[in-house]
Amino acid sequence: MNFEEIIMPATVAEAYHALVTRENPVVIGGGGFIKLQKRRVTTAIDLSRCGLDAIHLTPENIEVGAMVTLRTIETHEEMPRALKTAMRNIVGVALRNLVTVGGSVMGKYGFSDVITPLLALDTHLEFHSKGRMSLEKFLQSQDRTPDILVKLIVPRAAHSAFYNLQLTYTDFSMVNLAIAKNHHLRIAVGARPGVARLLKDPNLHLSPQEILEPLKFADDDKASGEYRRALAETLLADALKEVAQWK
Amino acid sequence: MEIVLTVNKKDHHVIVEPDEMLLDTLRRLGYKSVKKGCDTSNCGICSVSIDHKLVPSCSYLSVRAQGKDILTVEGLEEEARLIGESLTREGVEQCGYCSPSLVVAIHTMLEELKQPTEDEIKHYLAGNMCRCSGFEGHHRAIKHHMEVNLNGSQ
Numbered sequence: 307m308n309f310e311e312i313i314m315p316a317t318v319a320e321a322y323h324a325l326v327t328r329e330n331p332v333v334i335g336g337g338g339f340i341k342l343q344k345r346r347v348t349t350a351i352d353l354s355r356c357g358l359d360a361i362h363l364t365p366e367n368i369e370v371g372a373m374v375t376l377r378t379i380e381t382h383e384e385m386p387r388a389l390k391t392a393m394r395n396i397v398g399v400a401l402r403n404l405v406t407v408g409g410s411v412m413g414k415y416g417f418s419d420v421i422t423p424l425l426a427l428d429t430h431l432e433f434h435s436k437g438r439m440s441l442e443k444f445l446q447s448q449d450r451t452p453d454i455l456v457k458l459i460v461p462r463a464a465h466s467a468f469y470n471l472q473l474t475y476t477d478f479s480m481v482n483l484a485i486a487k488n489h490h491l492r493i494a495v496g497a498r499p500g501v502a503r504l505l506k507d508p509n510l511h512l513s514p515q516e517i518l519e520p521l522k523f524a525d526d527d528k529a530s531g532e533y534r535r536a537l538a539e540t541l542l543a544d545a546l547k548e549v550a551q552w553k
Numbered sequence: 554m555e556i557v558l559t560v561n562k563k564d565h566h567v568i569v570e571p572d573e574m575l576l577d578t579l580r581r582l583g584y585k586s587v588k589k590g591c592d593t594s595n596c597g598i599c600s601v602s603i604d605h606k607l608v609p610s611c612s613y614l615s616v617r618a619q620g621k622d623i624l625t626v627e628g629l630e631e632e633a634r635l636i637g638e639s640l641t642r643e644g645v646e647q648c649g650y651c652s653p654s655l656v657v658a659i660h661t662m663l664e665e666l667k668q669p670t671e672d673e674i675k676h677y678l679a680g681n682m683c684r685c686s687g688f689e690g691h692h693r694a695i696k697h698h699m700e701v702n703l704n705g706s707q
Contacts, residue, residue: 312571312616334614340572341593341612350571354617377606398680400658401594403606404613475679 307332307343309350316355318454322434324351325452333454335373335409338401358408358456366462372408372455376420379407388423388466388484395419397476408455414445414501417478421445422496423468425504426484430459442504463488465552469541470497473528480529483541487552493517493545495538499526510549514542556619560584561628569615575601576610578618579625586626586653590682597681600654601625607661626653629660636660639698645690651683659695663703671696 309332315321325331330348334340358373361382368384379385380393380402396402396419410420411431421441429441434454439447441458463486470482479497486492491510496502498521508517518538523531558565558578565582576599579587587610590598594612601610602624626633636656640646655678662669662677669677674695683691 307572309572312614314616337612337614337617338594340614341574352614352617394676395679397595398597399662399677400597400600400607400609400680401612403608404594 307340307345307347309347311348312350312352314352314355318353318356318358318434318456321351321353321356322454324349325454331452333412335412336375336404336406338405338409339413353408353454362457368460368462370407370458370460372411372457373406374408375403376405376407376410377402384462386423386427386460386463386466386486388426388463388468388486389460391468392419392423392470392482392484395470395472395476407458411441411444411458412455416499416501417497418502419468419470419479419482419496422482422494422502423466423484423486424458424460425494425496425502426486426492427463427466428461428486428488428492432456432459445501461488465549467545467548469545471537471541478528481523481534481537481541483538483545485542485545485549487549491549493542495521498523498531498534498538499528500524510546514539514546518542554616556616558582558615558618558623559621560623561625562622567615571616573615574611575613575615575618575623578615579610579623584625584627588650588653590650595680595682597658598651598654600658600681602657602661605661605664607658624657624660626656629656632656632660635702636694636698639694639702640691642697643690643694645687645694647685647687651681651685655681655683655691659698663699668699 328349332347332350334350334352358371360371362369376393425441430438431444432438434456436453466486468484470479472479482496484494490507493505494502503521523534525531555568569578588598590596592611594609599609599611600607604621633656658681
């Protein structure tokens, strides 16, 4: 991606103003995708000086600023296990020091190992203009109204876990699965290869095949849909064994 | 746009494009140890330390680096020499293209983890690709460096 100018606002309000008034703008989170996109924009709005890189702990939630890096999440002691595990094998430490959780969410990337655990954990998003909405609703929304993601509100789940399969240690997942339990059990499946989808309160008397039946899996150059479904069923069977141990 | 970059504790006044990446600016300033690999932040060859964090300079905007401490292998001096000796001792050096970023990665790893286990070393360096496949030698060399140069055992 190339751009003619870059502005570095000091506040989210300034960034939002630029986003809605400038012609052909793009918001830069971590910047990991700048080199991967072939497009030319007029103005880049860099959020790195807006103070969105803090983590705030409350008794019920962990509030994660949109510019917090994946490496910070990986190494933070209070983060839910599913989230920390999911971060570990995303490319390498250098990339994880660059890429932000907000950028990962806003991209709605199908391959994402970030979105899947956040979805299982019932994460909510706080936008500058639109206010709060669930990640689940955001992923399904077709609303293209420009806005700035300020923070993610991640509930402190009592139990959570993340499973995936990669061809190599740092590769994209062929399929990934996160499971979390607070008051209810939530299962998210991603890299189908579409963006992660959620299954709420599944009937645990059903088999993994039956639980995953509503989800669609498709082919790409990593794996066929049929293979992905078989992998997901195996990962879910492993996950359910772990769930049975949760008190 | 004109910015000031602090590289290895030395200030550089430099004019950069808005979308210029730090890799290109550093090489323009003469820091040729910083190599271009995949140019998509996946291989780790271009890694430098910014404020004690390992980052891929190919995807790090130069304007963002203003006001931060940038460290390349040129700034490591004696530590780079010692790590280099350990790499040579273990017969790791082949083409040498990944060595500068590897040395910086080892430096940031030891700043962050102090006494990393073998698994922690492998995990931390998993994103640093070596096209000559010298990974086992890398791990032997790091172990030797930690034992001899940091812990003082022979």
